[in-house]
Amino acid sequence: MPSLQEIYSFDGTERVNAELETPDRYSHLIKALSGGRFIARGTGSSYVLASAHESSCSVSSRFFDRILHVDAKNRKITVEPGIQLGSLLRFLASMKLWLPAVPGHPSISVGGCVAFNVHGKGQFRTGYFGDYVDELVVFHPTYGEQCCSTRQNPKLFDLTIGGMGLTGFITQVTLRLVPLTGNAIQRTRVPVESMEQAIETLLSSAEKHEQVFSWHKLGGAANGAFAPGYIYQEDVVQGKYFGLKALAPDTLVFPPRTSLVDRGIGLLRNQIPFVYQMSERLKPETEVFDLLRGTFPIYGKEIYHRFFNDGLLEYQVIIPHQNVASFIAELEDHVLEHGPRVSLCSLKVFQGEGKYLNFSRSGICFAMDVPNHPNEHAFFEFLDRLSMACGGIQNISKDSRLSVETVRATYAARYDDFKTALFKYDPKRLCQSAVSERLDL
Amino acid sequence: MDPMARQRVLIVGASSGLGRALAEQYAGKNCDLALVSRDARDLAAIRADLSWRFRVDVRDYACDITDRSRQPALREWLKSLGSVRYACLVAGGTFEGPGNIPDEGAIQKSMDLNYFAIVSLMNGLVSSSFPETILVVSSIAVTAPRGANLAYTAAKTALDTYAQSLRHFIAVRKMNTKIQILRLGYMDSIFTRGLNLRFPVAQAAEVARYLWRIRDTKEGVFYYPGYWWLICAVLQSIPWFLYRRLRF
Numbered sequence: 001m002p003s004l005q006e007i008y009s010f011d012g013t014e015r016v017n018a019e020l021e022t023p024d025r026y027s028h029l030i031k032a033l034s035g036g037r038f039i040a041r042g043t044g045s046s047y048v049l050a051s052a053h054e055s056s057c058s059v060s061s062r063f064f065d066r067i068l069h070v071d072a073k074n075r076k077i078t079v080e081p082g083i084q085l086g087s088l089l090r091f092l093a094s095m096k097l098w099l100p101a102v103p104g105h106p107s108i109s110v111g112g113c114v115a116f117n118v119h120g121k122g123q124f125r126t127g128y129f130g131d132y133v134d135e136l137v138v139f140h141p142t143y144g145e146q147c148c149s150t151r152q153n154p155k156l157f158d159l160t161i162g163g164m165g166l167t168g169f170i171t172q173v174t175l176r177l178v179p180l181t182g183n184a185i186q187r188t189r190v191p192v193e194s195m196e197q198a199i200e201t202l203l204s205s206a207e208k209h210e211q212v213f214s215w216h217k218l219g220g221a222a223n224g225a226f227a228p229g230y231i232y233q234e235d236v237v238q239g240k241y242f243g244l245k246a247l248a249p250d251t252l253v254f255p256p257r258t259s260l261v262d263r264g265i266g267l268l269r270n271q272i273p274f275v276y277q278m279s280e281r282l283k284p285e286t287e288v289f290d291l292l293r294g295t296f297p298i299y300g301k302e303i304y305h306r307f308f309n310d311g312l313l314e315y316q317v318i319i320p321h322q323n324v325a326s327f328i329a330e331l332e333d334h335v336l337e338h339g340p341r342v343s344l345c346s347l348k349v350f351q352g353e354g355k356y357l358n359f360s361r362s363g364i365c366f367a368m369d370v371p372n373h374p375n376e377h378a379f380f381e382f383l384d385r386l387s388m389a390c391g392g393i394q395n396i397s398k399d400s401r402l403s404v405e406t407v408r409a410t411y412a413a414r415y416d417d418f419k420t421a422l423f424k425y426d427p428k429r430l431c432q433s434a435v436s437e438r439l440d441l
Numbered sequence: 442m443d444p445m446a447r448q449r450v451l452i453v454g455a456s457s458g459l460g461r462a463l464a465e466q467y468a469g470k471n472c473d474l475a476l477v478s479r480d481a482r483d484l485a486a487i488r489a490d491l492s493w494r495f496r497v498d499v500r501d502y503a504c505d506i507t508d509r510s511r512q513p514a515l516r517e518w519l520k521s522l523g524s525v526r527y528a529c530l531v532a533g534g535t536f537e538g539p540g541n542i543p544d545e546g547a548i549q550k551s552m553d554l555n556y557f558a559i560v561s562l563m564n565g566l567v568s569s570s571f572p573e574t575i576l577v578v579s580s581i582a583v584t585a586p587r588g589a590n591l592a593y594t595a596a597k598t599a600l601d602t603y604a605q606s607l608r609h610f611i612a613v614r615k616m617n618t619k620i621q622i623l624r625l626g627y628m629d630s631i632f633t634r635g636l637n638l639r640f641p642v643a644q645a646a647e648v649a650r651y652l653w654r655i656r657d658t659k660e661g662v663f664y665y666p667g668y669w670w671l672i673c674a675v676l677q678s679i680p681w682f683l684y685r686r687l688r689f
Contacts, residue, residue: 002635003634003635003636004635020635022631022634023631024457024458024461024630024631025456025457026480026482026483026486027480028631063457063461066486066487066489066490067489067490067493067494068486068489068490069489069493070493080486091493091494
């Protein structure tokens with residue numbers, strides 16, 4: 001029985017009253033998907049509201065979280081879309097297999113990873129989640145269940161990888177795996193004085209290490225440099241212990257909080273970069289984590305989101321290498337003049353040019369978090385203009401205020417190609433979400 | 442190693458809800474499983490998942506237990522399992538719309554699934570497989586019937602009474618099988634999702650963990666969550682002129 005619920009985006013800034021159906025067997029699932037407009041919903045951990053719409057029924061994959069087949073010889077696994085990454089990787093590690101391109105929290109579902117073709121910390125080396133998808137089975141009321149891959153029905157496959165759940169409900173995902181080369185993750189922290197130095201270190205580290213990313217305190221340092229921080233270099237190693245701890249299968253959904261305690265906590269958020277920098281200084285330069293803890297750095301730090309009781313805005317953009325210097329120069333001027341309250345700033349190296357609305361381009365990925373406040377909206381609007389001028393593309397899955405005009409301008413033909421292919425596949429547009437409406441899809 | 446490891450556990454109604462949670466709980470404790478459910482695709486998915494994740498032997502049989510023509514074959518399959526340590530007969534469901542007097546079809550379906558089919562399986566198990574424990578799922582509605590789900594409540598009451606009688610039958614004959622009758626409070630399922638209920642709703646996995654803990658210790662009628670015993674006792678003590686005014 002569907003229930004009417006208030007459904008939030010993970011960043012807490014978008015909300016709709018929508019019907020939510022949570023089928024627990026296939027016959028109920030197919031019935032739920034055959035009653036009109038619907039949209040698939042995983043664990044609801046997307047920053048944007050990609051799994052709900054006021055006139056669609058959100059159909060949850062919560063109970064479709066099983067391992068259906070393992071082909072250890074050919075290193076493939078077939079799962080249902082609701083399986084969470086933590087549970088999947090824990091199982092794979094027990095078989096000495098691994099999935100390299102995964103995002104930062106174990107609660108995220110495999111279906112969600114396909115829908116946004118997500119990336120990990122080593123995108124330049126491991127590619128995207130979609131690069132490990134061998135085959136999908138997608139249900140759409142018009143076509144029934146269809147199998148698709150690069151070999152069979154490739155148009156549907158391309159449209160579904162990074163397709164934001166708009167092609168139907170994925171019922172099966174077959175993933176290609178890689179051998180697990182170690183039993184722990186070694187992380188080395190390298191301090192950098194400025195963002196420019198960070199870019200150089202990131203690019204040189206990317207040649208030697210499996211995963212590389214940075215953290216910055218966005219602002220001027222005492223020595224006049226802009227945005228000092230740390231580079232983190234990670235590699236899978238043979239550690240002295242194999243502590244693959246079970247991770248609780250909690251979800252990441254945080255509705256905005258309004259209590260006085262939460263308001264009080266919220267006042268402390270401006271101190272997050274300072275506290276983080278201090279805590280990092282106390283840690284050893286090199287640390288070894290068990291595989292799951294190392295793979296999912298956000299796990300255990302969910303309290304971060306409690307600091308944003310009116311919601312959190314995240315900006316992610318890939319700037320092509322040739323324009324990175326001018327992007328940083330403009331960013332520095334703006335930050336020093338206006339002082340936006342950036343609680344997190346991180347950089348990664350990206351490689352490759354993808355299709356449609358996938359967040360893919362060669363360059364440097366800049367990620368920034370700010371509280372959901374009009375002053376910070378102005379900062380993000382500045383970033384929109386700067387990104388466009390520098391040939392960047394924004395991550396649609398992170399930013400719930402991105403307009404169709406911005407996406408059209410930055411994704412250019414890729415947006416039009418996606419829209420044309422989507423309307424050709426599903427002229428009635430049965431799968432609708434708040435994101436698809438915002439992006440006129 | 443737990444003494445239950447590699448012992449066979451039969452779960453009827455295994456494809457969803459409490460049955461699926463029990464299957465995961467027992468597989469997690471290295472028990473071999475025999476799963477029965479109507480939905481072949483769900484059953485195949487659960488068998489694959491539990492076999493891969495827990496490396497236990499899972500056998501499955503897809504059939505509608507209310508289809509009497511399939512019951513001889515089901516009984517044969519049950520016999521082929523050999524010994525069954527624990528039998529969880531958790532299949533059940535309601536066929537009534539909210540706020541309606543159930544029609545004859547709904548009453549028949551409810552009795553077939555919640556009473557006849559379970560009783561038939563219980564009888565078969567007691568007389569042939571001799572499991573150490575048989576669990577049947579009753580309902581809190583049995584002690585405090587209310588003006589909703591009339592046919593479901595009647596069928597569960599019949600099952601509850603039959604199971605209690607069978608328990609006495611077994612005790613008199615000094616047979617070894619234990620009968621557990623779980624009067625289950627609100628549990629997250631397709632029947633409760635979306636309803637505005639006045640008491641907390643237990644998750645199926647939580648109920649399964651509880652049933653694992655009490656597998657060898659409890660017998661007869663018991664409630665989960667335990668506080669429902671008190672609520673039901675209070676409701677039973679309310680005189681009719683007040684009870685008729687309750688809306689719950």
